[in-house]
Amino acid sequence: MTIRTKAVYAHGVLKPLEPLPLSERQTVDLEITSPEPVGTAPRNDFASLYGAWKGSPDALEAELAAARRMTQERLDQMGRDLP
Numbered sequence: 001m002t003i004r005t006k007a008v009y010a011h012g013v014l015k016p017l018e019p020l021p022l023s024e025r026q027t028v029d030l031e032i033t034s035p036e037p038v039g040t041a042p043r044n045d046f047a048s049l050y051g052a053w054k055g056s057p058d059a060l061e062a063e064l065a066a067a068r069r070m071t072q073e074r075l076d077q078m079g080r081d082l083p
Contacts, residue, residue: 010051
């Protein structure tokens with residue numbers, strides 16, 4: 001059987017982006033091709049950010065809310081500074 005799929009390499013593990021029809025702990029042969037040279041990280045690949053946030057979901061929401069408030073404050077100030 002041959003299956004072609006995409007996967008993300010993160011923290012030493014290849015993670016398929018879709019479920020695979022394999023048995024648990026089944027051994028497979030891999031051929032890896034990458035659009036980037038080996039040793040470089042993809043630049044605009046959202047999936048490569050998987051696992052980057054180490055805090056709790058609530059802490060992430062708080063960080064995002066703070067960033068949104070700061071951005072809105074800057075936009076409001078820019079609007080006030082317009083002639």
